[in-house]
Amino acid sequence: MSAPAQSVFRRLFDEVGPVDHVGIEERVAKYTTRSIKKNAKLWGLKTAVSMVDLTTLEGKDTPGKVASLCQKALRPHDGLDCPPVAAVCVYPAMVKHARRALGEDTAVRIASVATAFPSGQAPLRTRLAEVKAAVADGADEIDMVINRGAFLSGEFQLVQDEIVAVRDACGSATLKVILEVSELETYDNIRAASFLAMRVLRPGDFIKTSTGKTTLNATLGNNQVMLEAIRDFYLDTGTPIAMKPAGGIRTAKQALQFLIAVKETLGDAWLNNTRYRFGASSLLNDLLRQLEKERTGAYQAPYYFSEAAESY
Amino acid sequence: MSRLPITKTPKVYVGGAFIRSESARTFPLQDAAGHFFANIPQCTRKDLRNAIEAAAKAGPGWAKRTPYNRGQIIYRLGEMLEARKADMTDALAVGGATKSAAAKEITATIDRLIYYAGWADKYEQVLGNVNPVASPHFNFTVTEPMGIIGLLAPAEVPLLALVSLIAPAITSGNTVVALASSTQPYPAIVLGEMLATSDLPGGVVNLLTGFRKEIVPTMATHTHLRAIAGVASADERKTLKLGAADSVKRVKLSKTEEPTDWFSDQAQSLYDLRDHLEFKTTWHPIGA
Numbered sequence: 273m274s275a276p277a278q279s280v281f282r283r284l285f286d287e288v289g290p291v292d293h294v295g296i297e298e299r300v301a302k303y304t305t306r307s308i309k310k311n312a313k314l315w316g317l318k319t320a321v322s323m324v325d326l327t328t329l330e331g332k333d334t335p336g337k338v339a340s341l342c343q344k345a346l347r348p349h350d351g352l353d354c355p356p357v358a359a360v361c362v363y364p365a366m367v368k369h370a371r372r373a374l375g376e377d378t379a380v381r382i383a384s385v386a387t388a389f390p391s392g393q394a395p396l397r398t399r400l401a402e403v404k405a406a407v408a409d410g411a412d413e414i415d416m417v418i419n420r421g422a423f424l425s426g427e428f429q430l431v432q433d434e435i436v437a438v439r440d441a442c443g444s445a446t447l448k449v450i451l452e453v454s455e456l457e458t459y460d461n462i463r464a465a466s467f468l469a470m471r472v473l474r475p476g477d478f479i480k481t482s483t484g485k486t487t488l489n490a491t492l493g494n495n496q497v498m499l500e501a502i503r504d505f506y507l508d509t510g511t512p513i514a515m516k517p518a519g520g521i522r523t524a525k526q527a528l529q530f531l532i533a534v535k536e537t538l539g540d541a542w543l544n545n546t547r548y549r550f551g552a553s554s555l556l557n558d559l560l561r562q563l564e565k566e567r568t569g570a571y572q573a574p575y576y577f578s579e580a581a582e583s584y
Numbered sequence: 585m586s587r588l589p590i591t592k593t594p595k596v597y598v599g600g601a602f603i604r605s606e607s608a609r610t611f612p613l614q615d616a617a618g619h620f621f622a623n624i625p626q627c628t629r630k631d632l633r634n635a636i637e638a639a640a641k642a643g644p645g646w647a648k649r650t651p652y653n654r655g656q657i658i659y660r661l662g663e664m665l666e667a668r669k670a671d672m673t674d675a676l677a678v679g680g681a682t683k684s685a686a687a688k689e690i691t692a693t694i695d696r697l698i699y700y701a702g703w704a705d706k707y708e709q710v711l712g713n714v715n716p717v718a719s720p721h722f723n724f725t726v727t728e729p730m731g732i733i734g735l736l737a738p739a740e741v742p743l744l745a746l747v748s749l750i751a752p753a754i755t756s757g758n759t760v761v762a763l764a765s766s767t768q769p770y771p772a773i774v775l776g777e778m779l780a781t782s783d784l785p786g787g788v789v790n791l792l793t794g795f796r797k798e799i800v801p802t803m804a805t806h807t808h809l810r811a812i813a814g815v816a817s818a819d820e821r822k823t824l825k826l827g828a829a830d831s832v833k834r835v836k837l838s839k840t841e842e843p844t845d846w847f848s849d850q851a852q853s854l855y856d857l858r859d860h861l862e863f864k865t866t867w868h869p870i871g872a
Contacts, residue, residue: 569805570805570806570807570827570830570831571633571636571802571805571806571807571808572807572808573807573808574640574808576807
């Protein structure tokens, strides 16, 4: 890293405060020891279902596949008392198909990854055009990726300007800013990037861990760093920013551990799907499986549930 | 200088790894003379659940191997046992088996493995069929493995009975979760170590130790198990059949109160293989 880049990083770290790496690891290790049973588990599972951004992000996505994903989003499983999921998350080209499948008056929102997902390596005007097209097709939420190249070379103003440009292109749609934590390399960088994004976001916009397209995705550790950034930013400014871990969360057990992290870091105000989401595709099936297990008392075979899109 | 004793921590073989119980509980095992021998993992219903997940993961890969290859691997398991007879003799001695009794049981166990290894690429010829039909079709019946099989080993002959239950199930491409003898679990622990060094893929055979009353009810209701076989008491049979009726699984149990002669030739048969197979009949138009 060049000397000027180093100094801007140091200045930003000084502003937002450092991350205690060991402290974070110790803290999140405790989350996996909580015993959540019976009613609390049931509540947690249902809440987690209502927070899922049911995702399919594959080259082989078709309008038909998106339509069946939408059906599943509206009614996750027959004979089970559980809420619809928060949103479906699709590529921009699939937004209009999702809108047709869900209709205008629906509890399930449509999220679309835009801005040359997952790399973000396209000219800004192309990325903005993609965002506008997705919103025009009916997307309620836009998941953008930040310019990691600019961030890592210390061009923070550029990173923020691009977020602002995308935010303005979103209009009334909610914005989710993907930091792609695995490419940021350190907890300090994750915290710094979180602050860069939060400073230009509107209340209710999200910061999101990752695209799900790299090797390392959402972990309790980087989730915790971002939750603490959200907490500190909220205490400073009063602006509540929402959070979405994505990628790698496949089991109900993991989801409950993430909810514990939210509860113990941000409190009950964040335990709903306007403030916290899971970006996942196979998680929903495991949640349903555990809910069905709680209902019947018998462990369930996975083939009793409709097939999940295996993109995350 | 006297050396501190290095004692072995018995662990069960699940998903190709040696694990302690998820509950972290153990129960003390006494040897035949009544002295403390070791703490054995007390596996619970959650261990059963995890073992079934492991068996499910291993299932498709194991079923997709050629029957010939499955035969080779089961034969290889026989070789492993042959080469490590001494270890197994010691393991059986914990339950009070004399040298000659242990030798007899181990030899019978190896022979049983070789018997099923031989069947691996032959049972299809015997059980499958080309059926005569009065229309221009070929009509085939072929077999398919059922999936995951739950096994309950009896208390006595802890090695031979366990292997006699496992071998026919895995020969045709099923994967198994077996609860070892509750009074003599140690040979199953040593068997796990031999499974790990045969070419058997992890997760095909999963061995649990623990108490039957903790495992049997969950085995009965778990919907992912496709069949249950082994030896059970009257009460257990009732629990298993009720649970199996709900989840529609096949149950074939012999009775604890009528001991099986595991050494006899009747304890190995093509029909034990057939118990864990589904039959699929297809119609194929002639000339198409």
